[in-house]
Amino acid sequence: MDIQISIIVSVYNEEEVLNAFHKEASSVLNKLGKSYELIFVNDGSVDSSRELLSEIAKADKNTKVINFSRNYGHEAAMLAGLDHSKGNCVICMDADLQHPPAVIPQMVEKYESGVDILTMVRTKNPDSGFFKSITSKLFYSILNRISGQKFDINASDFFLVSKRVAKILRTEFREQSRFLRGFIQIVGFNRGYLEYEANQRLAGESKYSIRNLFKYSFNVMLTFSNLPLRLGVSLGILVGLFGLFIAVWEIIMKFKGLTPPGYTTIVVLISFLFAMMFVLIGVIGEYIAVLFKEVKARPIYIIEEILNEDS
Ligand code: UDP
Numbered sequence: 001m002d003i004q005i006s007i008i009v010s011v012y013n014e015e016e017v018l019n020a021f022h023k024e025a026s027s028v029l030n031k032l033g034k035s036y037e038l039i040f041v042n043d044g045s046v047d048s049s050r051e052l053l054s055e056i057a058k059a060d061k062n063t064k065v066i067n068f069s070r071n072y073g074h075e076a077a078m079l080a081g082l083d084h085s086k087g088n089c090v091i092c093m094d095a096d097l098q099h100p101p102a103v104i105p106q107m108v109e110k111y112e113s114g115v116d117i118l119t120m121v122r123t124k125n126p127d128s129g130f131f132k133s134i135t136s137k138l139f140y141s142i143l144n145r146i147s148g149q150k151f152d153i154n155a156s157d158f159f160l161v162s163k164r165v166a167k168i169l170r171t172e173f174r175e176q177s178r179f180l181r182g183f184i185q186i187v188g189f190n191r192g193y194l195e196y197e198a199n200q201r202l203a204g205e206s207k208y209s210i211r212n213l214f215k216y217s218f219n220v221m222l223t224f225s226n227l228p229l230r231l232g233v234s235l236g237i238l239v240g241l242f243g244l245f246i247a248v249w250e251i252i253m254k255f256k257g258l259t260p261p262g263y264t265t266i267v268v269l270i271s272f273l274f275a276m277m278f279v280l281i282g283v284i285g286e287y288i289a290v291l292f293k294e295v296k297a298r299p300i301y302i303i304e305e306i307l308n309e310d311s
């Protein structure tokens with residue numbers, strides 16, 4: 001039978017919310033009366049999420065569970081979900097009920113009216129504190145400036161894509177450094193928006209530490225922009241002009257008979273130039289690291305077991 005809706009849910013240590021999520025999502029989906037599959041991607045949870053998911057899958061044939069061999073991260077989990085989704089439209093969401101299943105019918109309606117990519121726009125975001133919202137705004141404004149793209153400030157990992165877009169994402173976007181919410185914004189097709197009110201995380205803690213978010217953002221900027229690599233040219237010109245100014249200054253001093261020892265100038269110039277060089281070598285190193293990861297082309301995730309694969 002044709003599956004109409006696929007829902008992909010990434011799960012990492014979500015034992016406190018899984019049953020509540022499954023209950024709410026299935027009741028919404030059953031009321032909708034369309035065929036669906038609920039794909040839980042268990043990203044190497046170390047709590048009882050795996051056991052809970054097995055029980056859910058045993059009782060509900062619409063639920064599929066993909067168990068990873070270890071923790072590979074949220075991006076890898078979403079890709080695995082895409083790889084195994086069969087629906088005419090595919091929805092990605094979090095397990096913690098921050099993304100309310102109640103809006104699924106509205107999302108599907110948008111899809112049926114011809115939207116290929118539906119971005120869900122948060123109107124209220126109770127969980128993100130001052131720091132998180134400031135840094136997130138800063139991240140997108142830097143990213144937009146250096147990548148020449150226009151990424152949505154409120155883009156999140158809550159979205160719907162049609163089957164044809166899902167296919168493109170899983171076949172053409174198998175990059176190692178992943179940013180799915182960015183990929184969906186550069187493939188084109190008909191795009192739509194739908195507002196929703198984000199809920200508070202039902203229970204448990206956010207899995208993204210500040211450090212992780214920083215690493216992730218930095219990587220996204222590297223993969224979407226070559227600008228840092230070109231920094232060298234502009235910095236070189238700037239430093240060159242500065243050097244010229246110093247040289248002229250020294251010559252004037254010499255003719256005035258005020259020949260200073262020149263020691264300060266040399267120290268300042270040398271440290272300045274070395275600092276520039278190290279920064280640039282560092283930037284090049286970061287790009288090589290990204291390239292190295294791509295070239296190795298290791299698996300983005302490894303599956304240990306799938307439950308209810310073709311039910
Ligand atoms: N998640 C995952 N793998 C990870 C970290 C998180 O699959 O390594 C899942 C997590 O279970 C949740 C979603 O990704 O369903 C988003 O994570 P979280 O809610 O912690 O992030 P936040 O909403 O705070 O940005």
Ligand code: MG
Nearest residue numbers: 094096098201
């Ligand atoms: Mg969350």
